[in-house]
Amino acid sequence: xxVSVMTGSRSVATAVKLAKPEVIAAYPVTPQxxxxxxxxxxxxxxxxxxxxxxxxxxxxAMSALIGASSAGARTFTATAxxxxxxxxxxxxxxxxxxxxxxxxxxxxxxxxxxxxLNDHTDFLVQHSSGWIQIMCENNQEAxxxxxQAFKIAEKREVxxxxxxxxxxxxxxxxxxxVDVPDPDLIDSFLGKRMxxxxxxxxxxxxxxxxxxxxxxxxxxxxxxxxxxxxxxxxKEVSEAYAKLTGRSYGLVECYQCDDxxxxxxxxxxxSGDAKVAASMLRKEGIKAGVLRLRVIxxxxxxxxxxxxxxxxxxxxxxxxxxxxxxxxxxxxxxSALYDAGAKVFVKSFIAGLGGRDxxxxxxxxxxxxxxSGKKGDxxxxxNLG
Amino acid sequence: xxxxxxxxxxxxxxxxAACPGCGLSLGLRLLTKAIEKPVVVxxxxxxxxxxxxxxxxxxxxxxxxxAMAGAGAAASGIANAYEMLGKEGTVVAWAGDGGTADIGLxxxxxxxxxxxxxxxxxxxxxxxxxxxxxxxxxxxHGAWTTTTPxxxxxxxxxxxxxxxxxNLEYVATASVSYPVDFIEKLKKAxxxxxxxxxxxxxxxxxxxxLDASKTIEVGKLAVETGAWILYEYxxxxxxxxxxxxxxxxxxxxxxxxxxxxxxxxxxxxxxxxIAKLEAxxxxxxxxxxxxx
Amino acid sequence: xxxxxxxxxxIPEIDTKGLEKxxxxxxxxxxxGGKTNEWRxxxxxxxxxxxxxxxxxxxxxxxxxITRGKDNSVAINYDYCKGCGVCANExxxxxxxxxxxx
Numbered sequence: 167x168x169v170s171v172m173t174g175s176r177s178v179a180t181a182v183k184l185a186k187p188e189v190i191a192a193y194p195v196t197p198q199x200x201x202x203x204x205x206x207x208x209x210x211x212x213x214x215x216x217x218x219x220x221x222x223x224x225x226x227a228m229s230a231l232i233g234a235s236s237a238g239a240r241t242f243t244a245t246a247x248x249x250x251x252x253x254x255x256x257x258x259x260x261x262x263x264x265x266x267x268x269x270x271x272x273x274x275x276x277x278x279x280x281x282x283l284n285d286h287t288d289f290l291v292q293h294s295s296g297w298i299q300i301m302c303e304n305n306q307e308a309x310x311x312x313x314q315a316f317k318i319a320e321k322r323e324v325x326x327x328x329x330x331x332x333x334x335x336x337x338x339x340x341x342x343x344v345d346v347p348d349p350d351l352i353d354s355f356l357g358k359r360m361x362x363x364x365x366x367x368x369x370x371x372x373x374x375x376x377x378x379x380x381x382x383x384x385x386x387x388x389x390x391x392x393x394x395x396x397x398x399x400x401k402e403v404s405e406a407y408a409k410l411t412g413r414s415y416g417l418v419e420c421y422q423c424d425d426x427x428x429x430x431x432x433x434x435x436x437s438g439d440a441k442v443a444a445s446m447l448r449k450e451g452i453k454a455g456v457l458r459l460r461v462i463x464x465x466x467x468x469x470x471x472x473x474x475x476x477x478x479x480x481x482x483x484x485x486x487x488x489x490x491x492x493x494x495x496x497x498x499x500x501s502a503l504y505d506a507g508a509k510v511f512v513k514s515f516i517a518g519l520g521g522r523d524x525x526x527x528x529x530x531x532x533x534x535x536x537x538s539g540k541k542g543d544x545x546x547x548x549n550l551g
Numbered sequence: 552x553x554x555x556x557x558x559x560x561x562x563x564x565x566x567x568a569a570c571p572g573c574g575l576s577l578g579l580r581l582l583t584k585a586i587e588k589p590v591v592v593x594x595x596x597x598x599x600x601x602x603x604x605x606x607x608x609x610x611x612x613x614x615x616x617x618a619m620a621g622a623g624a625a626a627s628g629i630a631n632a633y634e635m636l637g638k639e640g641t642v643v644a645w646a647g648d649g650g651t652a653d654i655g656l657x658x659x660x661x662x663x664x665x666x667x668x669x670x671x672x673x674x675x676x677x678x679x680x681x682x683x684x685x686x687x688x689x690x691x692h693g694a695w696t697t698t699t700p701x702x703x704x705x706x707x708x709x710x711x712x713x714x715x716x717x718n719l720e721y722v723a724t725a726s727v728s729y730p731v732d733f734i735e736k737l738k739k740a741x742x743x744x745x746x747x748x749x750x751x752x753x754x755x756x757x758x759x760x761l762d763a764s765k766t767i768e769v770g771k772l773a774v775e776t777g778a779w780i781l782y783e784y785x786x787x788x789x790x791x792x793x794x795x796x797x798x799x800x801x802x803x804x805x806x807x808x809x810x811x812x813x814x815x816x817x818x819x820x821x822x823x824x825i826a827k828l829e830a831x832x833x834x835x836x837x838x839x840x841x842x843x
Numbered sequence: 844x845x846x847x848x849x850x851x852x853x854i855p856e857i858d859t860k861g862l863e864k865x866x867x868x869x870x871x872x873x874x875x876g877g878k879t880n881e882w883r884x885x886x887x888x889x890x891x892x893x894x895x896x897x898x899x900x901x902x903x904x905x906x907x908x909i910t911r912g913k914d915n916s917v918a919i920n921y922d923y924c925k926g927c928g929v930c931a932n933e934x935x936x937x938x939x940x941x942x943x944x945x
Contacts, residue, residue, distance in 0.1 A: 188635035189628060217631035221624055222661030229621030229658065233592065233628025236615050238636055241628075255618050264866045325866070362860075363868060365613040365629060367588040367640050369857045370562075372608035372869040374616035376600060388865040554898050555915065559851045561907040565920055568876025569905065571927035577905035603875020606863050611853050611871035730902045756927075764928030764941075767903050 172344050174337030177305040178244065178270045178330070179204030180344075181312035183214045184352040187242040187268075189234035191219040191227040195249035196282045197334035198272040202244055224253035228260060228267075235265040236373055238364035240316060243267070246334060247274035247288045254292070260327050261296025263374055264389065266319030266359070267327040269297075270312060273434070274334040275520040283521020284334040286434060287486040290462070290494045292329065296389060298396050299462040301331040301433045303419075305342040308332045310413055313352060317403045320359050323395045331462075333435040335521075351410045393464045400461060417466035419458040420473050422448070426455030427478040428533045431499060433459040436485065436517075436524045443529030454533055459495065467502045474499070475508035479536035483529060483546070485518030492516060492543045511536065517546035552735050557584050567609035569601035572763030574753030574770070575647075575674045576601055577727045582643065582672070583612060585737035590633070590640040592626045594655060595619035596647035597681040597755075598674065613640070622646040623658035627667040634668070641741050644671045648689035649679050651750075652710045659748075663717040666745035670737065673710055673748070676755035684758045691778075692831065693824040695760075695816045702820060706831055714748040715784050715842065722784040726752035728770025729794055732781060739785070752779050760815020772810040774798065777832045782839060789842035799836065807832070844891055845916035852907075874923065879906075883926030885941040887919055893938035900930035900939060 172180065178201050182190070192202040208214040217234075221227045224245050231241040245253060250271060260267050273289050275281040286301075293299065298318060302308040308330065315328035332338060363371060377385065400417060408414035421441050423429065428447070430440045437458040447454035457473045457480075459466075474480050480503075484493040491497065496514035503510060513536040518524040528546050535544060562583035569576035575598055582589060591614045593599055599616055602608045617625040626644040633640055644662075646655050651673035659671055678696045679685040686696040688708040695702055715722045721743040725733040733751065740747035752770055756763040773779035774795055781792035791799065798804045807829055811817040854871050862868055869875070889900075896915040908920040909930060919930075931939040 189631050191624075191628060217635055219624075219627055219631055219665070219667075221627070222657050222664075225618075225620055226624035226627075226658045226661055229617055229624035230628035230631075232617060232621070233615060233625035233630075234632035235628075237590075237629045237632035237638065239628075239632035241632075256621060259618055262867070363862055363866065365590050365615060365640075366638070367590065367613055368855070370610065370612045370614070370855065370871055371857060371859070372602055372610050372614040372616070372871070374867045375602040375605055375608050375614075375869050375875075377605040377867060381605060385865070385867060392865075554902055557898075557902060559848075559911050560853050561851045561910075562853050562871075563907055564852060564854065564871060564873055564875070565906050565908045565923035566874030566876055566879050567906065568879075571882065571905075571925040572929055573905050577903070580905065580907055581902075601876065602869075603877075605867065605869045607872040607875035608869035609871070609875045611855070727905075762928075764932040766905065766927070766929050767933050 169343050169345050171341050172305060173200065173339055173341050174305045174308045174332045175200035176204055177309035177344050178312050178332065179208065180346055181309045182242050183208045184347065184349055185240065185313055185316045185356055186214065187216055188239035189217045189219065189231065189241045190243065191221050191230035192243045193221050193224045193227050193249060195246045197274060197338045198244045198246040200338065201270055224249040225256055228253045228256040231267045232256060232260050232263060232265060235267050236365050238361040240359040241267050244270040244272065246272040247276055250288050250292065251276065257292060257297065258295045264325045265327060266325060268312065268315045268319055268330065269327065270330045270332065272334040272338045273331055281520040284336055285485040285519045289331045290486045293463055296326065297463060298326050298328040299331065300328065300460060301462060302337065303435060303437045303458060305337055305344050307415065308337060309344055309346065310407065310415065314403050314407055316356055318396065318399055321399050322362060324392050324399050326392055326396065331434065336435040347411050355407065355410055397464050397466065415460060416469065417461040418469045418473060419460055421456040421458065423455035423457065423473060425453055427453040428537055429455045429457050429474055429477050429480050430529050430533060431457045431459065431480060431482040439524060439526045440529045443526040446526060446530055447533055452533065452537065465498055470499055470502050471506040471508065474503060474510060475506055477510050480510055480512045481515060481532040481536045482512065483515040483517050483524065483532055485524065487516055487519060511539065514543045515546050516543060522547055552731055554731055557731065557734060562611040564609045564611055567601050568603045570757055572756040572766040573601065574676060574727045574755060574766055578674050578751050578753050579645065581727065581730050581733050582737060585734040586641045586643065586741060588640045590629055590642050592617055592622050592629065592644045594622040594646050594650040596650050598645055598647065600681060619650050620654045620658055622650055622655050623662035623671060626669040626671065627662045627665065630668045642669045644669055646673055648673060648675045648677060648687045652689045652708050653687055660717065663714060663719055663746040668745060670740045670747045670749065673750045674753040675750055676753045676758060678758050680755045680758040692828055693817060693820045695819065702824060711748065711750040719748060720745055720786055721747040724750045724781050726770045726774060726779060726781060728767045729781065732792060732794055736783065761813060765813055769813050772805065772813060775805045776807045776810040777804040777836065778807065778810055780835060780839060784842065789839060791839065801833065845912050845918040847918045847920045848910040848912045851910050879923045879925050880921060883924060883944055885926045885928060886944050887924065887926065887928065887930050887939050888942050889917065889919065890938045890940065893936045895936055897935060899933050899935060903929050903933050905929065
C-alpha cells in the first residue's frame with residue numbers, strides 16, 4: 167500500500183487500473199473528463215491493458231459496454247449529468263440485461279440553464295434504472311468503492327451493474343491523501359470475471375428477444391431479488407476488502423449516532439460538513455449525529471429505520487430536486503419510517519443545487535429548525551431578492 | 552461462387568415470426584450461409600421481432616438485441632471484447648434502414664471512423680415497417696407510407712454513399728434477389744479490415760403492398776430498371792457489379808413503371824413524380840460513375 | 844419425391860442451467876414464432892418430374908423451409924412453410940404449384 171495525494175478522478179481511474187477491465191468506453195463530459203483522460207494515459211503507458219473505445223456519445227458508450235459485457239468482458243465507463251441523461255435508455259437496458267458493468271458518475275446539475283457545478287439530481291433520477299447505486303464521501307472511498315463495485319456486480323447472486331457516484335468538482339477535482347492497495351492484493355480480491363453466460367458461437371444464445379406477458383414480470387421479480395441479495399453481498403464484499411486494506415463500509419454510515427436525539431441525513435461529500443455540524447451542535451448541548459446514505463439502491467430500508475426511528479428529529483438535507491414534490495430520497499426515507507411505525511419528526515431541506523454551497527452552519531440551522539418543530543420543507547441558502 | 556457451392560446448413564431456423572415473403576428473413580438466412588461464425592447485433596427493428604419469443608429463438612447463432620440507436624456501438628463493444636478475450640467470431644450489426652440511416656447513423660459513423668472490426672448490414676426495406684410502415688429517410692420519393700399518405704416528397708437518403716466517404720476498405724450494395732452476389736459480398740467484407748458496410752435491398756410485402764410471392768421478382772425489377780444499383784467499393788475503387796452493369800445504359804433498362812406497378816405503395820403516383828424518380832436514377836448512375 | 848433433410852438444421856444442445864429463467868436468454872429452436880404452417884393459405888407442391896434441381900427455390904426461400912438433399916433434391920418442410928409462394932414464383936420450370944389448403 168502506498169499513500170498518494172490525488173483527485174477523486176485519479177482515485178477512480180486508479181481503481182480501474184487495478185481492476186483490469188478488458189473494455190472501457192466513454193465520452194467526455196465535465197466533470198468526468200479527468201477520469202477518462204487518466205485511463206487513456208494508463209493505457210498509453212502500458213499500466214493497463216484494455217481496449218478504450220472512444221465513442222461518439224454516451225448512448226454509444228453504454229451500448230458498446232452492453233456488447234462487450236455480453237461477450238464476457240469486464241467493463242467500465244464514466245459519465246455525468248447530460249451524458250447520463252443521454253445514456254439513459256441503455257442505462258436501464260444494461261440492468262435489465264443483467265450485465266455487471268461499472269460506471270462512475272461525477273455528479274453535476276442538469277441544464278437548462280447550463281451549469282457544470284455539482285448536485286445529485288442526475289444520479290438520483292436513475293434510481294429506478296435497476297443499477298446498484300453507491301455514493302462516496304471522499305476520494306479514498308471513491309477508489310475503494312470502484313474496486314468493490316466490480317466484485318459486487320459480478321457475483322452470481324447479484325449480476326447487476328453498479329453506479330459509483332462522486333461529487334463533481336468537490337471530489338473529482340480536489341486532492342486528498344488516498345491509500346492505494348497493492349495490485350497483487352486486488353488481483354486476489356477480484357480475479358478474472360467469470361461470466362455465467364456470454365455471446366459464444368459454440369453456444370449460440372439469443373440475448374433479449376421478445377418475452378411475452380407470461381414471463382416478463384417474473385424476470386423483473388428475479389432482478390428485484392438480486393437487488394435484495396446485493397444488500398448482503400455489498401456487506402460481504404466490504405468485509406473481504408477490509409481484511410485486505412483495513413477499510414470497510416456499510417450500506418449507511420452512522421456518525422455520533424449512539425446517543426443522538428437529532429440526526430442529519432445526507433449523502434456524498436457534504437457529509438463531511440454535516441459531521442462538523444454535529445460536533446458544533448454537541449458543543450451547544452444539542453445531541454446531534456449524522457446518517458450518511460452510502461448505498462441508494464438497493465435502498466437500505468432496515469439500516470435507515472434502525473438509525474432513525476427512535477430519534478427526536480431527522481433533518482434530511484439533499485442536493486437534488488423533484489419539482490412538484492421536493493427531495494427525492496426524503497420520501498423514501500419517510501416511507502420506510504412509516505412502514506416501521508416510527509413517530510420521529512422528519513423535515514426535508516433542499517440544498518446545494520447547481521453548485522450552491524452547503525456549509526456546516528447550514529446543517530446546524532437545519533437541525534435547529536427541525537428541533538423547533540417547524541413543519542414543511544425548507545430551501546437552504548435560497549436568495550430570491 | 553456457384554449456387555450449388557452455397558452450404559447446406561441452416562442456422563436461421565424455420566418457424567420464425569417474419570411475415571410470409573419477408574426480405575429480411577431471407578437476408579439473415581443468407582448471412583448464415585456466408586459467415587462461418589457470425590456474432591450478430593440487432594437493434595430495434597422487424598429483425599428484433601422475427602427471432603420469435605423467449606425461451607426460443609430462430610437464431611442458431613449468438614445474437615444480442617440492443618436499443619435502436621446502438622447497433623454500431625454494441626457491435627464495436629463485442630469486437631473489442633472478442634479481441635481482448637481471444638474469442639473467434641465475425642461481428643455483424645444487422646440493422647434496418649431506421650436503425651442505420653436515421654437513429655443509428657451516429658453510432659455507425661463513429662464505429663466506421665474508429666475502424667471497428669465489424670460488418671454492418673443495413674437491411675433496407677425503405678420504411679419503419681415494425682411500427683407499421685412509417686416513412687424513413689430511406690423511403691423513396693413518391694412512396695406511400697402511413698406518415699406520407701400523399702406519397703413521400705423527399706428523396707431517399709444515400710447511406711452507402713455516406714459510408715463510402717468514410718474511406719472504408721469495403722462498401723457494397725446488395726439485394727436479397729441476388730443471393731449468391733450477397734453471399735460473395737459478405738465473404739469479401741469478412742476478409743477486409745476495419746468497418747465494412749453493406750446496404751441490402753430487402754423487400755417488405757406488407758409495407759410495399761406487394762404480393763408475398765413477388766419478393767425476389769420485385770428486387771430483380773429494381774435492378775433491371777436501374778432503380779437499385781449493385782456495386783462494390785473496395786480499397787478506394789468503385790466497381791458496378793456485373794449484374795447491374797448491364798443496365799448502365801439507359802436504353803438497356805426496363806421502364807421504371809414495370810417496377811412501380813408491382814407495388815401498391817406507388818399506386819397513386821403521379822406522372823411528375825415518376826419523372827422525378829427517373830431523373831433521380833440517372834443522377835445516381837452519374838454520381839457513382841465519378842468514383843469508378 | 845424427396846424427404847425433408849432434417850440434418851441441415853443446426854441446433855446445438857445448450858445447457859443454460861436454468862439461467863434463462865432469470866436472465867433474458869433464449870435457445871435456438873424451431874417455431875420460435877409459433878406454428879407458422881397455420882398461417883398458410885396456399886401450399887407449394889413440387890412436381891418432381893419437372894424439377895431440374897437448380898436450387899433456386901431453395902436459395903430464395905426466406906424461411907429455410909425448403910431443404911436441400913445431398914443429391915440436390917429439394918423438399919418442403921410443411922411444418923413451418925408459411926406459403927408465401929416465392930418458390931413457385933421463381934421456379935424456372937414452373938415445377939411448383941400453389942394449391943389451396945383445405
